[in-house]
Amino acid sequence: MKYEFSARAHTLLSSPLLSIRKQTRRGTLISLAEELPAEELFPLPLLSEAASTVISADAGALQYGDPEGYGPLREWLTGDWLGGKGVHVAEGGVLLTTGSQQAIDLLARVYIDPGDRVLVENPTSPGILQALRMQGAVIIPVQGDKDGLLPDHLRSGIRQHRPKMLFATPSFTNPSGVLWSLARRKEILELCISHNVLVIEDDSYGDLHFQRYDERPSLRYPSLYALENVSEGGHVLYIGSFSKTVAPALRTGWAAGSRELIGMMTAAKQMADWQSSSLNQRLLHHLLSVSAFDLREHITLLNREYNTRLKLMAELLKRPAWKSSVYDMPVGGMFLWVSLPEGLDAMALLRVSLAKGVAFLPGPLCSVSGGSERIRLNFSHPGRDELLLGMNLMSEAVSEFTARS
Amino acid sequence: MKYEFSARAHTLLSSPLLSIRKQTRRGTLISLAEELPAEELFPLPLLSEAASTVISADAGALQYGDPEGYGPLREWLTGDWLGGKGVHVAEGGVLLTTGSQQAIDLLARVYIDPGDRVLVENPTSPGILQALRMQGAVIIPVQGDKDGLLPDHLRSGIRQHRPKMLFATPSFTNPSGVLWSLARRKEILELCISHNVLVIEDDSYGDLHFQRYDERPSLRYPSLYALENVSEGGHVLYIGSFSKTVAPALRTGWAAGSRELIGMMTAAKQMADWQSSSLNQRLLHHLLSVSAFDLREHITLLNREYNTRLKLMAELLKRPAWKSSVYDMPVGGMFLWVSLPEGLDAMALLRVSLAKGVAFLPGPLCSVSGGSERIRLNFSHPGRDELLLGMNLMSEAVSEFTARS
Structure with a gap:
């Protein structure tokens, strides 16, 4: 036909x-x-062991789970943030997704109508551009230099286009590999907050920090999400993933933000595929919190x-x-x-x-x-x-x- | 904010x-x-064994896979159809999804613009209604009786609304449990083909056939997809799932249809989440084709x-x-x-x-x-x-x- x-x-x-x-x-x-x-x-042997343990332990591991994802893994993430970065995550403020790409797509679906103006750090990942084009967004590029987005360029983009949101990857931007300076992070965040622009922060690559890799890079370069956290204004939606740090086939990414925003994305998630694999989420949780694995x-x-x-x-x-x-x-x-x-x-x-x-x-x-x-x-x-x-x-x-x- | x-x-x-x-x-x-x-x-013990075998055997099981899903599982499905039902599936005509719900959502996204008229077997599943509403479809109910959709009602719906498509669940409609008769299946399919209406056939429950459960129900009630198959007209998109027959947490459903339609859905799948868990798909494939499990x-x-x-x-x-x-x-x-x-x-x-x-x-x-x-x-x-x-x-x-x- x-x-x-x-x-x-x-x-x-x-x-x-x-x-x-x-x-x-x-x-x-x-x-x-x-x-x-x-x-x-x-980490194949530990993953193999985790899989057989998780499946043998509880038939619930193979049943439908919650649309927002396996509770203990969400709690692990919350605890990791609090312990490692001093960041308080809102109750009900985490959604597990099928990789970081699904978080981007879900956000686009609940937030963008055709014709809405969206600022994007340029260059950016093909996945972000595809999701925005599919949603009919008018995509407005924002240029940067080696320290991150240029505040003047962002400011004029905001004034000229009155955009709903900004997509950015402050740590090792795909493809340019730029790591935004702390000063630039603060400046860009401040601009977005003052103009009521929602920031989508893709941090899929943030842990892959090669300098002084014996330290926690997160202590030196807080995410925009962490920077805003104290005021809890909800201007930043953080997107992370285990695809680069553990294994992609577990298809486990996450979004963290205000309860209201995550609630809406969770409803979209339920409509899109009910939920990601809670088996994979349990396997990850076992790996991270029970096994000998040290992330x-x-x-x-x-x-x-x-x-x-x-x-x-x-x-x-x-x-x-x-x-x-x-x-x-x-x-x-x-x-x-x-x-x-x-x-x-x-x-x-x-x-x-x-x-x-x-x-x-x-x-x-x-x-x-x-x-x-x-x-x-x-x-x-x-x-x-x-x-x-x-x-x-x-x-x-x-x-x-x-x-x- | x-x-x-x-x-x-x-x-x-x-x-x-x-x-x-x-x-x-x-x-x-x-x-x-x-x-x-x-x-x-x-089948927990067999699943547990499958998981540890699959993960130990090949690091590729944890890597990114193909957006259309793990090849050998798609081939297994194709072989199962040919062997069990005599149905030839088009090359490139199967897409693995995160449960049947994602197949519904992806189809809706690549096929429906706001205001498009869509016929829906009424009553129907909440998931179908949600995906259609999110896409902005004008949903037109079609009534049925104990033998399936009423051809007269469908015909007048088509004439009056010139719809793009029909969503139906001929085998154990959710929620009504109706099993369409063979005659009704043929009549409804014929009507849709002659009016160029795409049929989305949700067969998530088709295997749960209690009568004479020692026989293959599929031999007696072919799907609309199987009925059209000979002519290969591509008027039916078939949606199936392992959620009800093996385990939901593997989140593995599939869509089967013409190469053109599946190709477009695969592109949407890549944009939405790159791919479902190829680990889960390999696990299923091992269970179905290597282990002692008999589906x-x-x-x-x-x-x-x-x-x-x-x-x-x-x-x-x-x-x-x-x-x-x-x-x-x-x-x-x-x-x-x-x-x-x-x-x-x-x-x-x-x-x-x-x-x-x-x-x-x-x-x-x-x-x-x-x-x-x-x-x-x-x-x-x-x-x-x-x-x-x-x-x-x-x-x-x-x-x-x-x-x-």
Whole structure:
């Protein structure tokens, strides 16, 4: 039959990520395009033990759970925040979701009507842009520098567009890897509070902080959510995830905010899929609070390894092919955000790279508009050999273009 | 801060189910309101073994998977259909979702614009109504009898409203428990095909067929999807789930349809939450295809037990309090759809029942409009003692009203 899809459904089909994913899974491609953690570091034995214990202990682990998610895991999160960061989470102020992406989507659905103006830190993650486009938002980019969003730019965006909200990733922005300074965090938050702009803070990468990884980075760079917490004004919705720090297939992210906002998102969650897997949530809770697993130690291990991979990638970018490329060296996250030699177009480079067997994320997917002079390279997933081979192929592809010009 | 929620967000807050769920979990309520399977029948030892095997075998089980879901489980479903029902599923024609509810929601998002007319078998499940209301559909009820939707009523609905689609549950409609006859299935399908109306067939309860439970009910009552399959016209989107037949906490449902429709839903799935838990999907696949678990045998066991519970509930409805109530005895599913003694209002009865410690689903939640003269009672979850106590409390509540009038 001839289908009549909804007006904005076509916005979903723009992403080349779907086909890149497929080719990578077939083993025909080295992918520097995605945001996968290193699976060789997953705590498999402890997870396996947790799974069999949880399932054997209580048939309730396989039953329907609550739409807001497994209570003890929500309490664990609340306790972790209070103990680790001194942050008080509102009662009823946490919702467990299917990864951080679902938190973004649910928020968009309960808060945005078509035509609503939404400010977005630019560049940003493809997932945020997709959810906003599907909801019909008018997306307004806000620029930043190495310390975070530019307050003047934000202020004029607010005055000109009277937006409902701001999407930002203050810690290791996807894709640029920027870590906002404390001063900038305070300034941006203050601006949003004074103009009644809701801030959606995606902190999916915040724990992947490589500098002095023996300390708790959270003590030095409080989230916007933590900064506002004392006044409890509810201007910040915090989004976190266990996908990068434990394992993505558990599909457990969360949103934290005021009781009113989380209540509305919970109602949307119930409508969207009743609830995420309470089995996975119980498994995580067992891992975090019963087993020998130590999340902070595990994150330290991840950060040491990811830092090594980042440095290797940076070394490989010193090769001649990349001599007119520039990038800022991040101190965390999963990505390098590289500007291409002048005149080289990211989408054109992608076609050549795919033919050679390597993929990356072209800048336009991370950009409100434009972005074709940049590419995002993931360094967390490829092991040493894969990284060497992948970057060799990338260098070849770049050289083909630069040799021509 | 003062939040500005989207225009239709308030449609989400109408359901009393959220608070019923909460009270039930606290143990302060006997719930005949929900659609929970009996957890004492979950195949726990085999699931526990599957979980530890799957996690130990391959770190890939904890990594991000594909948005369309774990390939081998999709292949298992395709093979099960071909072997069990002779139905050919299109290549790329299956999407795994977070339960059947997510399949409904994703379809609604890619197919419905605000103001689009949608036909709905009436009464229907609260989940279908919520997803349609959130999407801004104009919902048009279609009435049925004990053999399924009334073709004349459907025909006039199509002519008058020119709808995009029809939502129906031909096997054990939630809440009414109706099993459409074969003749009616063919007639309704034919009507929809000839008017280019997309049919969304929710078959979440189809396997819970109590009559002659030693045979495969599917051989006698093909789904609309199976009936159209030969022509491959793509007019039917089939929605199924393992929530009722294996365990809900695995959160694994699926949609099957044409490659084009499933492709669009997969793009929406990626935007909504990237993917459901591939760990749970692998666990299910291991259970179904490697372990000693036999799904057909397990379903036979479920049906024997549920039939016993249904009969007990029907016995309890013979008590004096219910003497002017009527209902059709279903041959499957999870619910009795009971009309109340005349003049008794379902929402008023719910308030009294909750005070006594028992909950049911009031008819208006299952109805496009009206429905206050009916209630939905779940018989699959409560064990014998709980059912006796719950129905005693229900009888007391009903008597309080009928004694007054």
